[in-house]
Structures are given as structure tokens and as C-alpha cells.
Amino acid sequence: MGMHTRRDFLRRAALAGGAMALSPFRAGSAQETKKSGLIDMTIARWTGEEASEPEQIKALAERLTEKAINALGGMNRFVSTGDVVWIKPNIGWNRRPEQAADTNPDVVATLIRLCYNAGAKKVKVGDNPCNPAKLAYANSGIEAAAKAMDAEVVVLDANRFREMSIGGERLKQWPVYPEIVESDLVINVPVVKHHNLLKAPFTACMKNYMGVAGGERGKWHADIPPCLCDITAFMKPRLCVLDAVRILTGNGPSGGSLADVKRMDTVAAGTDIVALDALAGELLGLDPKTLPTVREGHERGLGEMNYRKLALDELSVA
Amino acid sequence: MNAKWMQWLRRIVQGAVLLLFLLLFWEAQTSLSEDPKRSLQLFFLLDPLVLIATWLAAHAVPALLLFSLITLGATAILGRVFCGWVCPLGTVHNMASWLRRKAGRATAKLGAWSGWQRAKYYLLAGLIVMAVFGASWIGVFDPFSMLYRSMVTALYPATQYAVEDGATAIYVGDPHVGPLHLKDATEPAYKFLRSHVFLADRTAFLSGSVLFFIFVVAVALNFVRPRFWCRYICPLGALLGLFARRALLRLTNEPHICTNCTRCAAVCPAAAQPQKPGEWLPTECFGCWNCVHVCEAQSVSFGFGSPFRRASAGKLDISKRALLASMAGGIGGMLMFRLTPHAQAKTFNPALIRPPGALKEREFLARCIQCGLCMNVCPTNALQPTFAEAGIEGLWTPRLVPRIGYCEYECNRCGQACPTGAIEPLSLDAKKKTVIGLASFDTTRCLPYAYGQNCIVCEEHCPLPKKAIYTVDTEVTLRDGSTRTIRQPRVDASVCIGCGICENVCPFEDRPAIRVTSANETRHLDNQPILQGLEGFDLGGPQDVYGATDPYGGAADPYK
Numbered sequence: 001m002g003m004h005t006r007r008d009f010l011r012r013a014a015l016a017g018g019a020m021a022l023s024p025f026r027a028g029s030a031q032e033t034k035k036s037g038l039i040d041m042t043i044a045r046w047t048g049e050e051a052s053e054p055e056q057i058k059a060l061a062e063r064l065t066e067k068a069i070n071a072l073g074g075m076n077r078f079v080s081t082g083d084v085v086w087i088k089p090n091i092g093w094n095r096r097p098e099q100a101a102d103t104n105p106d107v108v109a110t111l112i113r114l115c116y117n118a119g120a121k122k123v124k125v126g127d128n129p130c131n132p133a134k135l136a137y138a139n140s141g142i143e144a145a146a147k148a149m150d151a152e153v154v155v156l157d158a159n160r161f162r163e164m165s166i167g168g169e170r171l172k173q174w175p176v177y178p179e180i181v182e183s184d185l186v187i188n189v190p191v192v193k194h195h196n197l198l199k200a201p202f203t204a205c206m207k208n209y210m211g212v213a214g215g216e217r218g219k220w221h222a223d224i225p226p227c228l229c230d231i232t233a234f235m236k237p238r239l240c241v242l243d244a245v246r247i248l249t250g251n252g253p254s255g256g257s258l259a260d261v262k263r264m265d266t267v268a269a270g271t272d273i274v275a276l277d278a279l280a281g282e283l284l285g286l287d288p289k290t291l292p293t294v295r296e297g298h299e300r301g302l303g304e305m306n307y308r309k310l311a312l313d314e315l316s317v318a
Numbered sequence: 319m320n321a322k323w324m325q326w327l328r329r330i331v332q333g334a335v336l337l338l339f340l341l342l343f344w345e346a347q348t349s350l351s352e353d354p355k356r357s358l359q360l361f362f363l364l365d366p367l368v369l370i371a372t373w374l375a376a377h378a379v380p381a382l383l384l385f386s387l388i389t390l391g392a393t394a395i396l397g398r399v400f401c402g403w404v405c406p407l408g409t410v411h412n413m414a415s416w417l418r419r420k421a422g423r424a425t426a427k428l429g430a431w432s433g434w435q436r437a438k439y440y441l442l443a444g445l446i447v448m449a450v451f452g453a454s455w456i457g458v459f460d461p462f463s464m465l466y467r468s469m470v471t472a473l474y475p476a477t478q479y480a481v482e483d484g485a486t487a488i489y490v491g492d493p494h495v496g497p498l499h500l501k502d503a504t505e506p507a508y509k510f511l512r513s514h515v516f517l518a519d520r521t522a523f524l525s526g527s528v529l530f531f532i533f534v535v536a537v538a539l540n541f542v543r544p545r546f547w548c549r550y551i552c553p554l555g556a557l558l559g560l561f562a563r564r565a566l567l568r569l570t571n572e573p574h575i576c577t578n579c580t581r582c583a584a585v586c587p588a589a590a591q592p593q594k595p596g597e598w599l600p601t602e603c604f605g606c607w608n609c610v611h612v613c614e615a616q617s618v619s620f621g622f623g624s625p626f627r628r629a630s631a632g633k634l635d636i637s638k639r640a641l642l643a644s645m646a647g648g649i650g651g652m653l654m655f656r657l658t659p660h661a662q663a664k665t666f667n668p669a670l671i672r673p674p675g676a677l678k679e680r681e682f683l684a685r686c687i688q689c690g691l692c693m694n695v696c697p698t699n700a701l702q703p704t705f706a707e708a709g710i711e712g713l714w715t716p717r718l719v720p721r722i723g724y725c726e727y728e729c730n731r732c733g734q735a736c737p738t739g740a741i742e743p744l745s746l747d748a749k750k751k752t753v754i755g756l757a758s759f760d761t762t763r764c765l766p767y768a769y770g771q772n773c774i775v776c777e778e779h780c781p782l783p784k785k786a787i788y789t790v791d792t793e794v795t796l797r798d799g800s801t802r803t804i805r806q807p808r809v810d811a812s813v814c815i816g817c818g819i820c821e822n823v824c825p826f827e828d829r830p831a832i833r834v835t836s837a838n839e840t841r842h843l844d845n846q847p848i849l850q851g852l853e854g855f856d857l858g859g860p861q862d863v864y865g866a867t868d869p870y871g872g873a874a875d876p877y878k
Contacts (some may be wrong), residue, residue, distance in 0.1 A: 197774060
């Protein structure tokens with residue numbers, strides 16, 4: 001777990017104090033934070049009875065999300081009163097929730113509710129999809145779920161991307177969506193999916209940041225690990241939530257066939273993006289040490305590849 | 319009823335119909351997450367010219383087109399009130415003519431009959447003869463097609479550009495006086511327009527500027543003569559004129575009251591000769607009531623006549639010779655259309671990728687009325703008007719241009735929207751199995767082949783559940799002699815449906831390194847070069863997006 005600068009340290013200390021003071025889960029987290037101070041990462045796994053009906057899966061997704069965030073110290077740890085929060089799911093494809101090509105809408109809806117409960121002024125939801133945004137937003141179920149929670153569903157305006165100084169190894173300048181960067185908090189909430197990239201056979205948190213970028217993003221694929229590390233460093237992730245209620249195990253990232261979808265009934269949350277990506281790899285049956293984006297993220301100090309070294313809380317939710 | 323009231327009633331009806339036309343247009347492109355409703359076709363279903371052309375050219379009568387008989391029936395009783403009261407293009411011309419009249423003095427010359435008004439009947443004759451031979455060019459001149467096409471390809475995109483780029487220019491430039499920022503006024507308005515009006519992504523169309531120009535000229539011609547288009551060109555007007563010859567609603571100008579002031583002629587948009595007692599032209603008159611209103615002597619009036627007595631009216635004097643010439647012209651035009659290798663089906667144009675469900679080319683052309691409805695409902699702007707790709711015969715018919723947009727896998731809107739069945743209304747499942755083309759790599763450009771770089775953007779986007787693009791890891795030697803493993807993509811021709819998303823997203827923005835052509839299209843057996851059933855390829859046949867199982871097992875779908 002990296003504390004690189006004095007400012008980071010101060011911020012964390014302030015956050016910790018704030019979380020202690022504000023969190024309604026203070027009592028519960030006393031036992032949860034037994035390792036040291038704040039929890040870095042939580043993994044909530046469903047151990048209740050098997051859910052098969054759509055309503056059951058919806059309830060399960062909501063509960064897992066809530067538990068994972070609460071165990072992390074509650075949303076108050078990240079959201080202050082009056083904040084504008086941008087929730088960045090993966091809404092890349094015009095697919096249905098059960099096809100697991102987009103983030104689970106109920107995970108997104110729960111995060112919106114938690115943000116408002118923590119005092120957020122405005123919660124916005126948006127992505128830069130590969131398929132037409134209107135269709136992907138509607139069919140992924142995210143538009144309806146987010147609107148039901150009173151979030152603003154933003155269709156990115158192709159006119160409004162602005163070239164920003166990324167200052168990375170590979171990416172120096174790139175068009176990024178200002179409204180996202182200007183938010184007080186960006187919650188990165190991807191779905192775990194297979195991908196056929198030679199150097200990134202999966203997609204999770206780091207790759208989800210491609211959705212804040214405009215321009216000819218495709219060319220990042222020629223050398224994906226440094227590009228993803230660059231955009232991650234630029235975005236300075238504070239909270240990532242990994243949706244593994246359903247994961248896509250093949251023909252990713254667009255999928256389509258239910259034969260490639262696997263129910264994992266798991267939601268993980270954390271402050272360490274590399275750790276969560278390592279977990280995502282494991283969920284897909286990959287060894288994180290063989291994943292170039294995870295390794296490079298670790299080497300560049302963006303996070304800890306061996307997530308078990310972190311203050312980790314694994315929850316059984318029923 | 320008082321003539322002034324009738325005029326106002328007409329204006330209200332005209333405004334309401336034009337508004338309805340605009341609303342249906344808007345709904346067609348914004349209701350993306352639902353299937354297009356039949357009501358979007360309303361105006362085309364009321365168009366008897368479309369009915370006749372489809373019947374003659376394709377020997378088919380789509381049942382809903384029988385609605386247009388209402389228009390013919392109404393015309394037989396009321397005359398061309400359709401032109402004067404209903405037609406939205408007529409209303410646009412009406413407004414332009416009104417401007418013209420405000421700009422200059424109304425003179426009887428503007429309302430004087432001209433023999434050139436017969437031209438529209440000759441045009442109609444030529445188009446109908448052409449249709450008999452299976453070449454339907456009705457849509458080029460049909461007023462609804464003309465207006466709808468112009469709106470889709472030019473007027474609406476132009477409006478959207480103006481609003482979006484205007485607001486963005488103010489946002490970026492941020493002009494302000496002290497603490498007063500112009501953008502504080504424009505941004506809320508812009509946000510409102512984006513979330514309530516311009517819901518669809520921006521579009522741009524090939525030939526959009528040509529179509530824009532044609533529309534502007536058609537409107538500007540009102541300054542030469544009021545309702546120029548309706549008087550001289552409109553074949554639907556001509557058809558209705560023929561049905562209006564014995565209409566029961568008739569104009570009378572009393573010869574012993576008329577003072578020959580010719581004021582009625584000056585305001586007649588149709589040049590129907592109200593000023594000449596006994597020589598009124600029922601084939602031209604729009605029933606607009608302008609003449610009745612302006613007549614101070616109260617000599618001019620409308621009234622219903624007996625169906626058994628002919629009105630005392632002027633003659634159109636259609637020349638038999640000219641009629642024969644125009645019919646010969648229709649045949650000549652048809653032959654000219656067909657004198658191309660493509661029309662003779664000796665070759666297929668690789669760039670002519672038709673929307674999924676499009677009939678065989680000849681049958682497709684017999685039905686397509688170039689209205690642009692399919693282009694309006696297409697969510698990716700993929701459907702574009704042809705210019706020369708389908709020959710002159712296929713002018714402004716839809717084709718898919720993958721560089722601009724792609725056929726969205728989960729969409730079948732174009733076929734559902736087509737008013738004439740030129741594109742079959744395929745179910746979504748059937749559409750997913752309809753092949754419209756085939757992708758192929760240009761290995762002299764493709765990054766993993768030509769430049770030793772990994773890419774797979776095309777593979778990533780391929781929407782088929784079992785992707786039509788697969789990869790083979792290949793060791794390539796770089797310039798410095800070192801080797802590198804590169805993931806090279808290939809197309810499985812037994813799976814590819816030619817949707818074009820691969821070409822659309824290829825990082826090469828000028829000339830993509832993977833391109834889709836019309837090869838393998840389902841509708842033409844002769845255009846299918848690939849023998850199916852070879853070992854080593856995925857030949858599972860048509861793919862089911864959900865695999866073998868029903869995702870809901872019969873339970874209610876929670877997301878619909």
C-alpha cells in the first residue's frame with residue numbers, strides 16, 4: 001500500500017479521522033479494522049442460498065455492494081457533504097445485464113444510494129461506450145436503475161472532450177472528459193471480463209478508465225500496460241468497486257453468449273486499483289503475476305499486486 | 319362560412335399537420351430503445367403515389383398503403399385540398415410564397431396560368447411508365463419523400479450542428495462582460511436541448527450538401543412563381559389533379575358580378591384561373607379560399623355541385639403528343655438506368671452494402687421510394703444515401719457505409735420502419751442471421767501484419783457471440799532483427815455478417831485496414847463466393863445470442 005507523499009498521508013489521516021467521526025458503521029468497523037487503521041480492500045462473497053430468479057440476483061447484488069462498501073468504512077469515508085460524485089461503470093456495449101458485458105445495474109444503483117446517503121449533492125453516471133450510448137445505457141439496465149436512484153445519467157458530449165496533460169510514459173496529451181475529472185470523487189466500477197489483448201487478457205478497473213478518454217483510444221492496444229498505467233495515474237483512483245456478480249469468461253469484452261457468463265456472486269471494493277485488478281484476474285482463473293498491466297501497475301507504485309498483503313476483509317454475505 | 323375564417327382554419331390545419339410531420343420525424347430518431355411504430359410511416363401511407371408506384375413496379379400492395387385511398391377519395395370530392403391544406407411540403411412552399419408576396423407587390427402575373435403547369439402531368443406519365451417496367455423513380459419527386467429526405471440528410475443535421483457548435487463555441491470562448499458570462503445563459507439552454515430535443519447523436523450524410531442545395535432551390539423557386547414546385551413539378555399534385563377534375567367542391571365566379579379586377583388571380587397560389595368566369599381549373603385549384611377572401615364584389619365562391627353535372631370549367635389541354643413523348647421518355651430513362659453492368663447483374667458493387675432485409679436489388683429498387691426513413695431511424699448514422707453506387711436508378715437509396723457507422727447487432731429498426739417493404743421487417747433474431755457483407759483485412763496496412771504492432775480493436779468490437787474475427791499468434795521479425803509475437807487477426811467467413819463495426823473502429827481513420835464489401839450478402843446467391851461447410855471453421859450455423867438456454871426460463875424480464 002503506497003503512501004508516497006506527505007499530502008497523501010495527510011489526506012488519508014484526515015479521511016481516517018473523518019470516517020471515524022462520521023461513519024455510522026464505526027462500531028462494526030472497530031472489529032473489521034483489527035489489522036491496522038483502515039481497511040484497504042473488501043471482498044464480499046455470497047454464501048446464502050443460490051439465487052436463480054432475477055429478483056433474487058438483484059437483491060444479492062445490492063446486498064453484496066452495500067456490505068463491501070460498509071466494511072471498507074462506509075461511503076462517508078469517500079464522500080463529503082455537498083460532493084459531486086461521478087460513477088463510472090463499464091457501459092461499453094449494447095448488451096443486457098445477464099450477458100455480463102456491462103456493469104451490473106443493481107451494483108451501480110446501490111452505489112448511487114450510498115453516495116446520496118453519505119451527503120453527496122449530485123451523483124452522475126456515465127461512460128464513453130463502444131456501441132451507441134443511448135442504446136447501451138438503455139439495454140444495460142443502468143439508465144433505468146440510475147434514474148430510479150435520482151442520479152443524472154450523462155451521455156458524453158463528443159464536442160466537450162478536452163486535451164489534457166496526462167504526463168505519462170506513453171500518453172503525454174490525451175482528450176479526457178472534463179466533467180468527470182472535475183467531479184469531487186470518481187468511483188470506478190467495472191465488470192470483470194475476458195479480453196483478447198495479448199498483454200491484457202482481461203478487463204477490470206484500470207481498463208475501465210479508457211471510458212473517460214476520447215480520441216482514437218484503440219491505438220493504446222499496441223502497448224496497453226503503460227497506457228493503462230498512465231491513465232490510472234492521471235485519474236488518481238480513490239475508490240474502485242469490482243462487479244463480479246456475473247463475469248464474462250470468453251469472447252470478451254463484448255460477449256453475447258450466456259455460455260460465456262459465469263456467476264461469481266462477488267463484489268469487491270477497495271482503494272487499491274492494482275489489488276482489485278489482481279483479484280479480477282484470479283476470478284477469471286489467471287495468475288496476477290502473469291498479467292502485464294497488473295505487474296506494471298505494481299512496479300510503478302500504483303498499487304499492490306499481492307492483495308493479500310493489504311488490510312483485507314473477506315466477508316461472507318447471506 | 320366567412321372566407322376569412324376558412325383561411326384561418328386552413329392555416330391552423332396546415333400548421334398542425336406540419337407539426338405532426340416534424341414530431342413523427344423527431345420521434346423516429348429519438349425513440350431508439352423501442353421498435354419503430356407504424357405511425358412513423360403515416361404520411362407515406364397516405365400517399366397514393368407510393369401505392370400506385372409500388373403496385374406497378376413491385377406488383378405488391380402493402381396493406382397499410384391502402385390508407386392512401388382515403389386521400390384519393392377525399393380528392394374526388396373536395397379537389398386538391400390535400401395540396402392546399404395537408405401536404406407539409408406544400409405548407410413550406412406556402413410560407414415561402416407568403417414571404418415572396420410580402421416582399422413584392424402581388425400582381426395578377428404571379429397567378430396567371432402557364433402551359434408549363436402541364437409539365438407535372440407529363441412527369442407523372444413518364445414516372446408511371448417507368449414504374450410499369452419496374453423502375454421506381456417516384457421517390458425522387460414525391461413531396462413527402464422529398465421533404466423527409468431533405469430533413470434527414472440536411473435540415474435536421476444542420477440545425478443540430480448550429481446549436482451544438484454554437485453553444486460549444488460560446489462555452490470555450492467564454493465571452494463575458496465583468497461577471498456576466500454569456501455561457502451562463504447558453505449552457506442551461508444547451509443542456510435542455512441536448513436532453514430533450516437533440517437526443518440522438520449527431521449525424522452527417524454523404525450528398526447532404528447536394529440535397530440541402532436541391533431543397534433550398536425548390537423553396538427559392540417560390541420567388542419566381544408562388545408554389546412553383548406544386549404548380550409545375552409535383553407528380554403527386556398531378557395525380558390528385560386528375561382525380562380532382564370532377565370534384566364536387568367547385569368554384570364559381572359570376573360573370574355578371576365579376577369586375578375583372580384580377581385580385582383573385584394575384585393571390586391564387588395555384589394559378590387556377592379564378593378570375594376567368596367559367597374557366598376555373600379544378601385540376602390546379604388547392605381550395606385555399608384566398609380568392610374568395612379577396613373578392614370585394616363577392617363574385618367568387620365555393621359550393622358543392624351535383625355529381626351528375628359537370629362544372630363549367632377551363633380545360634387543361636394535355637397534349638397527346640407530349641404525353642406520348644413523356645411516356646417514351648419514361649421508357650428511355652428506364653433503359654438508360656439499366657444500361658450498366660451492375661443493373662445487368664454481371665457485377666456487384668462492393669460499396670453497395672444494403673441494410674439487412676433489403677430485397678434483391680431489382681425488387682429493392684422497385685419498392686424503395688428514397689424517403690430516408692431508414693436513415694432517420696438508424697442509430698449509428700450507418701445508412702447513407704447513394705449517389706452513383708446503385709446507378710442513377712438507385713439514386714438516394716440507402717446503403718451502409720461502415721466507415722461512417724455500422725449495423726448495430728441488437729437493432730432491426732430500418733426494416734421495421736420501411737413503409738414499402740423494400741427492407742423486410744425482419745425480427746431481431748432473423749436480422750442477426752442476415753449477412754449483408756464480408757470483412758477482409760488489408761494486410762499492407764493492418765498494424766499486426768504490416769507494422770508489427772498489436773491491436774485487435776476489430777476483434778474486440780465484433781458483436782457476434784462467437785466472434786467472426788479470431789487471432790493467430792505469429793512470430794514476426796522486426797527491423798532490428800529481433801522477433802516478437804504478434805496477435806494477428808483473421809476473418810472467419812462462415813460467421814461474419816458484414817455489420818461493419820470492425821471497419822468503423824479500425825484505428826486507421828483514413829482508409830481502414832479492415833474493410834467490408836457486399837460479398838456474401840444473403841440476398842444475392844451470385845454474390846456469395848465462399849463455399850460454406852469447410853472443415854476447420856466454425857460452421858455452427860446461425861448464432862443464437864443467448865446460447866441454448868432461455869435467460870429468463872419463462873420468468874418476467876426484470877429490465878424491460
